[in-house]
Amino acid sequence: MKNVILLIIIASLLTSCFKLDDNLFNPDSEIVEYKLDNYTGEQDFVLDASYAIPSNLINVFTLNSQAPSESVSTTIYAIYIGDVATINTDTVIMYCHGNKWHMDFYWQRAKLLAHSGGKNNYGVMMVDYRGYGLSEGKPSEDGMYADVDAALNWLKQNGLSNDRLIMYGFSLGTAPVCELTAKPRSLTPSKLILEAPYASVAVMVQDAAVLGMPSSFVTGLSIDNAEEIKSVNQPLMWIHGEDDSFLNINTHGQVVYDNHQGVYKEAHKINGADHSEVPLMFGFQNYCSALDLFIKK
């Protein structure tokens, strides 16, 4: 019996490579094209025609993304809403989407951002992280940061400066926003907007386990917005649904907000809103107005 147990231990340690990291990512890579307004799959909401984006302001293109630890680049897809020729004077929102599917799913949200403060008022940049939509590769935390930075680098090459960059993260997307603000690469944003942010994978694991289990027991991910936000001095806008059934407003969002010690911060707790319902329950006009006021403040 002793030998059997010893064998199980040795075999398991040698072969143990199970981690729940992949569960954080929920991509759909089955699509063959981006349909944007013609997308008929499940969406959180669909905007009316007044939020339409003129076709000449919709730019779909590819970027090469390479994480510091990688030797080859990965081709990812990006969408820029706005006039590329005026990026050198425009204010641009870098929108980092959540863990679900692909950019078609988030297209309506990107349109809302573009229309905050007026029709097509802001440029909006969005990428499908590797493994999402038409982007090549497999999702990973480091890859996601590299993918967002590839978008920032493209914006920089087209004339965007730090003072006109706003970073917006929703759910999973709050990780690259906090990471690339705390440890800037191509550009340093002037303001942050976090919608339904994670505090950290540690909180995710502890919420699930009740006991204070170390996150390394189940995941190799190191997302830690609650710590990274401590070194962020830029103004912060935090939006979170009070009825968020996925990321607890108290154990996740509130901790991130409390840990921010920067020059300015504001919180919007949206009554009755679940994880993906913030723009809807806030009210589209209220949501857009609040974003615009924060950006212009």
Add this chain to the structure above:
Amino acid sequence: MPSRIVRPLDKGEKAVNLHVGGPLIGFAGKTIPVPFTSLMYAQGVTDKTTVFGSLHTTSLLFGVVQTDIGACQNIYYNDSLKLGFSVAPAINMAYDTWEGNFKLWPQLDVNAYWDIKPQKSFVYVGVDNWFELSGTKAHNQSQKNRWIINPQIGFTHVRNKWNYNIEGKWLTPYLKNTPNVVDYKGISGKGAVGIYISFTRKF
């Protein structure tokens, strides 16, 4: 995990046990028990005391060496009612081989059991208690759940060489199971129902 030992083994008796099961969760549109597994070895020290130790095999697959070591003590038995009470204090320990993190938490299993036939099958009800030693969680947040209570009910079908056990637990029935990144299936939105089956070979 299910109760390790509810009714102590006979003095000198040995047993090896495999358990499968865990809390029910929603996964890919279906409700499934988390597929936790563990192997346990137990030995009767006296007719009233059994010691045990386990290896959590699912945890091993994640590079985590986890064990619980304890003893079951029969504290009361009524011959006419065939009713007994036992307690099983244990220490849980887990160590991950990736980052070297270690976690220890005590446990106390308290059960009442009824022998259905003399020395044969039995049913039991009880409470599994876990104790969190740390007063803080990640990011220095206060840990409010220091004593975790999980009521349980089970049935053990006893054969000559094998025991077959099924147990249901209601894990943390006093805590709301949302919001949470795991879609736990509880009762009236509280806790999680756990289903465990186990097979025991006696020597």
